[in-house]
Amino acid sequence: MKFTGKFLGLATALAMSFAGATLAADKIKIGVSIPSATHGWAGGLNYHANVAVERMEELYPNIDMILVTASDASAQANDLEDLVSVHNIDALVILPFESEPLTDPVRMVKESGAFVTVVDRGLSLPGIEDLYVAGNNPELGRVSAKFIKEKLNNKGDIVVLRGIPTVIDEERVDAFMAEIEGTDINVLDMKHANWNRDDGFEVMQDFLSRFPKIDAVWAQDDDIAIGVIEAVKQAGREDELFILGGAGMKDIIKRVMDGDRLVPADVLYPPAMIATAIELTTLNYVSNAPVTGRFILGAPLVTPENAENYYFPDSPF
Numbered sequence: 001m002k003f004t005g006k007f008l009g010l011a012t013a014l015a016m017s018f019a020g021a022t023l024a025a026d027k028i029k030i031g032v033s034i035p036s037a038t039h040g041w042a043g044g045l046n047y048h049a050n051v052a053v054e055r056m057e058e059l060y061p062n063i064d065m066i067l068v069t070a071s072d073a074s075a076q077a078n079d080l081e082d083l084v085s086v087h088n089i090d091a092l093v094i095l096p097f098e099s100e101p102l103t104d105p106v107r108m109v110k111e112s113g114a115f116v117t118v119v120d121r122g123l124s125l126p127g128i129e130d131l132y133v134a135g136n137n138p139e140l141g142r143v144s145a146k147f148i149k150e151k152l153n154n155k156g157d158i159v160v161l162r163g164i165p166t167v168i169d170e171e172r173v174d175a176f177m178a179e180i181e182g183t184d185i186n187v188l189d190m191k192h193a194n195w196n197r198d199d200g201f202e203v204m205q206d207f208l209s210r211f212p213k214i215d216a217v218w219a220q221d222d223d224i225a226i227g228v229i230e231a232v233k234q235a236g237r238e239d240e241l242f243i244l245g246g247a248g249m250k251d252i253i254k255r256v257m258d259g260d261r262l263v264p265a266d267v268l269y270p271p272a273m274i275a276t277a278i279e280l281t282t283l284n285y286v287s288n289a290p291v292t293g294r295f296i297l298g299a300p301l302v303t304p305e306n307a308e309n310y311y312f313p314d315s316p317f
Contacts, residue, residue, distance in 0.1 A: 027064045028285045030056075031083035031114075032278060033076055033094040036069045037316065039195070040223045041247055044271030044317025045095065052275035056282045063282055073101040080105045084112050091115040091284065093277050100124045115284055119277045121168075131284075132294045133277040135269040137168050139299040140220075140246055141175030143267050147301055148216050148244060151264070154183040156215035159207045160190035161200055161224050172220060188214065193224045200227025208235045216242055222249035222266065229262065238262050247271070248302065248310050249317050257307040266302040268310060271317055273297055 032053060037043035046069065053065040066087050070076035076097045083089045092109050096102035096118065103123040110116045110128050118129040148158065160176070163169040173190070180187075188211050193199040200219060207214065208231060217232075219225040225245030232238050245252055246267040255263040280291045302310050 026062050028062055028091070029064045029066060029087055029089045030091045030093065030278075030281060030285075031080075031087060031089040032065060032067045032274075033079050033083065033092065034067075034069055034119075034274060035076070035095065035097045036071045038071070040197075040249060040317045041195070041221075041269075041271050044249075044312075044315050045274050047312075047315045047317065048272040048275045049278065052278040056278060060282060060286050063285065065278075070097060073097040076102060077105040080109055084109055084114070089114055091117070091281050093117045093119065093274070093281050095119040095274060095277075096121045096123065103128070115281065117277050117281045119274055130292045131277070131280060133273055133280065133297070134295075135273055135297050136299045137171040137269075138175040140267050140269055141172035141177075142179045143299050143301050144172075144218055144220070144244055144246060145176040145179030147265055147267070148218060149180060149183055149185065151242065152185060152215055155185060157186050157188050157211070157213055158216045158218060159188050159204075159211065159214055160218045161193040161203050161220060161228065162190055163192065163195045163221055163224075165192060169220075176218065193219075193221075193227070195221045195223055197223045197227035197230075200224035201231045202227075204228040204231035205235075208232070208237060214241050216244070219243055219245040221245055222247045222252045225249075225252060225263070232262070246299075247317075250312055250315055253302060253307050253311045256302055256304055257311060259304050264303075266307075266310075268298075268300050268302055270297065270310075271315075272312075 034045055034049055035042050037046045053067050056063050057065055068079045070079050092114050099121050103125050107128050116129045117131040119133050191203045193203045217228055219228050222245040225243055228243050242264055243262055247269045252266050256266055283289050284291045
């Protein structure tokens with residue numbers, strides 16, 4: 001029997017209509033709760049979360065994503081209440097604004113029967129989440145130190161700009177210091193710059209005024225690195241040192257791609273980890289793949305040879 005194009009179109013439409021009705025009845029609701037775009041990395045986080053949500057809903061019609069952003073820990077806790085009581089979510093993907101204040105609210109989501117994925121900032125009590133997705137902070141410190149060691153041939157004077165006083169910062173710095181141990185690399189000073197470009201500018205200005213010779217700067221974070229670059233250029237000392245940041249900001253990646261001598265490399269700590277978490281959580285419902293446990297991303301060194309792989313020009317970060 002030969003079907004006409006019109007008949008085939010009608011049949012397809014009816015099939016999709018029936019399938020849509022069935023899928024609507026079987027919708028899996030996944031809540032995604034993240035901080036608002038309060039700084040560069042969080043802006044990238046929001047961008048990749050939105051892209052992943054759209055992609056998962058397009059690929060899997062039975063998946064319904066509810067994305068919410070919060071300006072502080074209290075607002076995020078309220079969002080979690082709504083996701084359970086109003087939306088009746090089956091799963092939660094959350095990057096906590098802060099660990100301690102969000103631990104009990106996330107535990108209550110878990111007790112409602114939801115599958116819970118925690119991203120980056122762990123909760124203050126272990127074992128609540130089904131899946132943990134994060135960057136590798138010790139590896140970021142180790143890879144950064146290894147690059148600086150090789151670039152300086154194991155000797156030279158450096159300064160270190162730390163992040164916010166947190167476990168994450170300590171893990172990075174401890175691994176960095178362990179990697180340069182036994183070399184002739186001298187850390188002139190290290191100060192917290194709070195993963196902020198203005199603080200990075202001020203701290204670097206202080207370092208430049210106190211140290212007439214600096215061979216390298218470990219900025220740890222790309223927002224800090226932007227401030228450091230400005231301070232170094234204002235001081236006219238860009239020909240005497242190089243700067244290594246971290247995270248994967250598109251402006252820094254572009255500098256690496258273009259062979260900027262001042263910024264020869266970067267170390268990845270991708271805000272796209274939220275997309276990994278969303279996709280893995282979705283897999284829990286659309287496949288038989290095991291997704292519980294810990295999923296720790298790598299911290300690859302970004303160089304002119306591979307920078308294009310990590311460049312997202314449409315991202316705000």
